[in-house]
Amino acid sequence: MRSTMNRRFTLLSITSLLSIVVLWSCSPYEQDSYQQEYIVEAYLVEGQMFPTVTLTTSGELFDPFTLRDQRVDGATVIIESSDAGQLMTYQQIDSSGIYAPTDTTQKIKATATYQLTIDVPDKDSPIRATTTVPEPLTVLGGITDRVVYQSSEQLEILVSGSPAGQQRFFIFNTISQAPKEDDLTPFYKATLEDSDGDVLLEDFYKVSSGILNEANFLDENGNTVLRLPWLAVSFYGRNAIVANVLDKNSYDFVRSQSVQLGGSTLSPGEIQNVINHVEGAVGIFGSISSDTIYTTIERNPLLEFTALDPR
Secondary structure (H helix, E strand, O other): OOOHHHHHHHHHHHHHHHHOOHHHHOOOOOHHHOOOOEEEEEEEEOOOEOOOEEEEEOOOOOOOOOHHHHEOOOOEEEEEEOOOOEEEEEEEOOOOOEEEEOOOOOEOOOOOEEEEEEEOOOOOOOEEEEEEOOOOOOEEEOOOOEEEOOOOOOOEEEEOOOOOOOOOEEEEEEEEOOOOHHHEOHHHHHHHHOOOOOOOHHHHOEEEEEEEEHHHHEOOOOOEEEEOOHHHOOEOEEEEEEEEEEOHHHHHHHHHHHHHOOOOOOOHHHOOOOOOOOEOOEEEEEEEEEEEEEEEEEOOHHHOOOOOOOO
16 A cells, blocks of 8 residues: 555645644744744655755744745755664755755665754754654555545544554544535535635645544554544545654644644643754654555535534
């Protein structure tokens, strides 16, 4: 089930998931005590080439953010792994804050630990972060070519088991292969219609399930059987379903950003900063392993005239 073509969707979907919250990882400051932060964004995908690294600075609260204006120029960026025997150097792309690997033939290796080191001009100490890539994730079975939306038979996917003693956390990404407004599922159709133009159709091309705990999906034989939440389906028709297992950095970053973006019952005074594991900056240096399947989501006749919340 693992192929280069299928797994390229993972990078797209996890990028859209994480990049929307990078700026939230800065601690809040009063306007008269604002301090600029460096922001790092990079995530490794097992079996794929080394990623780009985005390096920018934060801006004041109401200033518009652009890569060109907030970019950091002239940095020395390296990602290396003694486990995998790899060292990757980077070069800046034009006048952006994006740094690209100088070798596109090397691939990220499962279970290896990678260290990011960034030396920034006029910064006394380097920016550092490490991530350990999860074990490969492989879909073993349970693939249904067609499933009826919100039917009693929820889409279940059997995936390779976790190493002994390890707890894994997953995110599903669903990517519509032919998105059309007429094919929106009821929840997303109602959201679009009630948005007064603040939400666009393309916002639903790729949607996420949120974090799923493996402990809730073990069968009697110790296998992991993931169930796709209906909330992670935005369009009827053909969809790519990407199952991702997160490293600790990605898990902490994503779970804490839900508090920042309103996914918590905490009062404003109790809202915590996004958890990041970057020394000398804020942001994310994480890794994932993934696999992709395809299925067709069919309409449920019982829901054609009712916009029910998905469960």
